[in-house]
Amino acid sequence: MASNEYVPLFETERGKGRFIYRLFAMSVFVGICFILVYRVSHIPRAGKDVRWSWIGLFGAEIWFALYWVCSQALRWNCVYRRTFKERLSQRYENDLPRVDICVCTADPKIEPPMMVINTVLSVMAYNYPSEKLSVYLSDDAGSDLTFYALLEASRFAKQWIPYCKKYYVEPRSPGAYFLSISEPHEAEEPKELVAIRKLYEDMENRIIRAAKLGRIPEEIKSKHGGFAQWDSFSSRRDHDAILQILIDGRDPNATDIDGYPLPTLVYVAREKRPQYPHNFKAGAMNAFIRVSEKISNGPVMLNVDCDMYSNNSNSVRDALCFFMDEEKGREIAFVQFPQNFENITKNEIYSGSLRVGREVEFHGADGYGGPLYIGTGCFHRREILCGKKFDNECVGEWKREENVNKLKALASCTYEQNTEWGKEMGIKYGCSVEDVVTGLSIQCKGWKSVYFNPERKAFLGVTATTLLEMLVQQKRWAEGDFQILLSKYSPVWYAHGKISIGLQLGYCCYCLWAPSCFATIYYSIIPSLYLLRGIPLFPQSSSPWFIPFAYVISARLFYSLAEFLWSGGTILGWWNDQRMWLYKRTSSYLFGFMDAILKSIGFSEQAFVITAKVADDDVSERYQKERMEFGASSSSPMFIVIATIALLNLFCFVGLMKKVAMNDAAMTLNTMVLQILLCGTLVFINWPLFQGLLLRKDKGKMPSTVTVKSVGIALFACTCFLFLS
């Protein structure tokens, strides 16, 4: 561009109402300080056991206070981005870069091939020159069924892509699109729609038939040479590299029905051997980075999970507005889009929508240098992901590799031995949130990232539909984030001086999830037990010290409600979110903490529990009705913890009621009001859990072993506390 006046490709706006927010936050801070002063100045005399409990409360409150300070970093300085795609196409339409897209899948049972190819088709159909798009499906299951589905998709794409472009279809996942248009009235519908839907349904039937059969029928296998690669396949953990270019974008015959070129489409299942750790998604991504470099070598890469289909055909252009901006584009390493979910129910019983993170916190991180990389819906510059530092130029010569065996060697188990892959190159290994640690290390090299949250959601995925799935996913995240804190890349030590302090604090918010369990568990047990004994641990309502407690508690509740509603949630959704806050902290974070410690001292192996993307019919039905799913057949130690804490509070509350009935109610109320409120809230918020433990009869109720164990433990704890002290 030769013009002398710079017209940007994107714009950044500061959040409104920041001044008011900051004043409010300062007032809460003052309140918190008063609470801490109260704790220090009122420590009970030595010799009483309550002294130690009091000191414990002080510890918990210091923890909450520090955590609160960290969380301010994600609210203090929110920014919002806008892109100018018309300018991009005016200036660069003929010089748009190649873009390589990686879709990851790992299990055809819980990630059904139909879902996977819908995601693949949605990104193949981006509003972007097809000859510059390459889509890679990384299949960690090495499933011939998934391969077959992709083969079908490569044929369907010939009709689907021109159809999308002709009719400006949104979304471009065929499954989601056909669902979104109303019930079929074939007579009134355009012929082309009827025809393409028929094609899709036929394809779906063939794939589902093969899935039910459990193997690929011979007549299909014999028609494509690619299936021969499964001849030597023994199991998903033990097989050769499988690589098939299903559509070669440069092949002049690879055209859609209108004669236009198609995007390149490649199936890759890297080699797996039991004796080599495969490093889960990180390993898959690194194989993709190498293989794609030799096939299409797009300077920009997009990674999506197999459930995250594109819901907005312009996302590639949005991302390029950041990378190609003449002034600020150079320093941007990745553009992260939010994770949105299509299966969220109205009041999100498992708080699966990550609403506040998406609408508030990530905008806050963006204000301090950029959001975290969260694994899906993220565009990267290839060279930076491969380890380039900010500011040193490097221009690689690109020669396309034609030899398939040489390509497969790039996806072999031994390729990475004695290389920097997984360390300084590509996605990092050894952390269960490979994405976050990789993003952090990129930012520490001096690069920025950008958070772009467009009005029309860019990607839609699937969130967990049972409590256990959600707790297990949260455990993986909490554990991984905590591993980062302990690792070489700790946001506290390593990142210091490399990224802004605001962003350091922001990272800490996530990295401290796991250790936050202790303060929460303490707070949800000890005050209630003392309530049972009639010993106050908080100021009585007539004391001036009561004011900071009342202010901080109500201000924070009110603010979190406001934030949740502002992010598009409902009141009941907020209430459910509070419950999940408690469950995550008392179970997922606790187990995440323990596993992170065990792994750091070498006692336990890295693992990755994949979140299921499909559920049984009756489970889905209960999910739609927003009834908590405890799964009658799965008993987990996490359930024991949350159930025990809930029951313990119930017993304490019942004990209190008995006391109040016998003694002076007004007196108890005055001295113990905060403890009563805390215990009462803990009982009230656990209502769905009590139903699952004691009242429900359906299959989703709590397993009875959990009921028996948790009632036993809670009763035992209460009795011991009452009589033994």
Ligand SMILES: O=c1ccn([C@@H]2O[C@H](COP(=O)(O)OP(=O)(O)O[C@H]3O[C@H](CO)[C@@H](O)[C@H](O)[C@H]3O)[C@@H](O)[C@H]2O)c(=O)[nH]1
């Ligand atoms: O060995 C594996 C395990 C997983 N996956 C893929 O990784 C993706 C994410 O797995 P999922 O079970 O859906 O986990 P989530 O918790 O939903 O994933 C979030 O968190 C992960 C880190 O914990 C990131 O890797 C993901 O990108 C991010 O979306 C899926 O497409 C999987 O197919 C692999 O390719 N190989």
Ligand SMILES: [Mn+2]
């Ligand atoms: Mn997922």
